[in-house]
Amino acid sequence: MKRIAVIGAGSWGTVLANVLVDNGHEVTIWARKEEVSNEINNVHRNRAYLGEAELHLHLKADTSLKNVVFNKEVVLFAVPSHAMREMLTQVKPYVHSDALLIHATKGFEQESWKRMSELIAEELPQWGERIVVLSGPSHAEEVIKRSPTTVVVASSCQHSAELTQTIFINSYFRVYTNPDVVGVEIGGALKNIIALATGLADGLGYGDNARAALMTRGLAEIARVGTAMGAEAITFVGLAGVGDLIGTCTSKHSRNWRAGYAISQGKSLTEVLSEMKMVVEGVKTTRAGHALKEKYNIEMPITEQLYAVLFQGKDPKIAVEDLMSRGKTRELQEMAQGW
The missing domain is CATH 3.40.50.720 (NAD(P)-binding Rossmann-like Domain)
Structure with missing residues (x-):
């Protein structure tokens, strides 16, 4: 005891x-x-x-x-x-x-x-x-x-x-x-950004395809930041990485998912935060992710677009269009470079 x-x-x-x-x-x-x-x-x-x-x-x-x-x-x-x-x-x-x-x-x-x-x-x-x-x-x-x-x-x-x-x-x-302390902390924090984005996409009615894409590409963003900060890449396929990401992006228990969903329904960020009893860590973490993206010169397109929606008034549908119209790339090559 x-x-x-x-x-x-x-x-x-x-x-x-x-x-x-x-x-x-x-x-x-x-x-x-x-x-x-x-x-x-x-x-x-x-x-x-x-x-x-x-x-x-x-x-x-x-x-x-x-x-x-x-x-x-x-x-x-x-x-x-x-x-x-x-x-x-x-x-x-x-x-x-x-x-x-x-x-x-x-x-x-x-x-x-x-x-x-x-x-x-x-x-x-x-x-x-x-x-x-x-x-x-x-x-x-x-x-x-x-x-x-x-x-x-x-x-x-x-x-x-x-x-x-x-x-x-x-x-x-x-x-x-x-x-891997760094990896466990980075995975646990940055997954809240992707949960916000997933809730927003779900609220817009984009369905399972979009959710799977956000989670997968979101994990790549998390891993890029983590490895740049000294984390082990393998950590992000464990409980603090993909495990926490799945749990947070697919559950209505998730306050970050709920916040993203509410924003998709036309509520302002101020309204959403005032209505929720608990802290929505993903909002502050989106600011952090955007700052880390700049600091380490890392591509984080989901984080970048969510930042624009939350803090710059960008239309969520336009943000999705911009994500989908990015230049062509190779998945395995990008993963090798990012991980």
């Missing part, structure tokens, strides 16, 4: 905390709002994010970061990417010197475009090899029902990855390890 702190009482943080309690660990989750904390403790629900799904009776919540983090053996971060650095600075005084740090956030810091593990290493440098990322195809709405789910954990330290695997793995939550 481990003493574990979970930072973030959204859908994913709550569900991961529930998995850990199922596994016999002592888990306390930090909630920003008192009403959420009280509901988890007294009603064993988190209705704002998970409806009437029942939480484990032994899962505890608190609004005090000090109470949650102090003397814990494991600290798991499940907060939106834009909140990560702030949370790291706030928890730093309370983190035990031997704690294992895990994050389950898929995105980049705005403006710096740094990955989440880079932020953790900057703010908590003494924890070094005890930093782990958890990613993969895993909708909270299904994990809370204990539906079979597979994820991947990555760390520069094999021991840290294997310890995380041991902490999480059970009969419905299977965990694999991978040494």
Whole structure:
């Protein structure tokens, strides 16, 4: 049994905390709002994010970061990417010197475009090899029902990855390890761009052919960026790459897919974001992808067109036409160069 702190009482943080309690660990989750904390403790629900799904009776919540983090053996971060650095600075005084740090956030810091593990290493440098990322195809709405789910954990330290695997793995939550931190983080973040584009195309009625094309060519874009940043190409055919891409692009559980679909129906980006209760990471990640495209001089036509739709007012149908009318190329040659 481990003493574990979970930072973030959204859908994913709550569900991961529930998995850990199922596994016999002592888990306390930090909630920003008192009403959420009280509901988890007294009603064993988190209705704002998970409806009437029942939480484990032994899962505890608190609004005090000090109470949650102090003397814990494991600290798991499940907060939106834009909140990560702030949370790291706030928890730093309370983190035990031997704690294992895990994050389950898929995105980049705005403006710096740094990955989440880079932020953790900057703010908590003494924890070094005890930093782990958890990613993969895993909708909270299904994990809370204990539906079979597979994820991947990555760390520069094999021991840290294997310890995380041991902490999480059970009969419905299977965990694999991978040494490629960059690839796992890039795959988990950039797939949200393709999910937005897929939702948009689905809303326009383009069907299965377009969806398959977006997912396949989207994976090529993700791999190009990842390998340029030092990732291993093989990672992108695993759970954090094609696995997460399939899960996010084909499910109505996906908030990124839903956002793209809503935009296809004529809603503005501002309207869509104001109507959704949860963070749509793909919007910020589209900005990041566009910036990385420029930085590494990489062809990312799907990202480029989605950026124009989201932030420059381009008509989605025109964006699709522009994608389809690009110059001729050879698939295998392009893959060899990009991967």
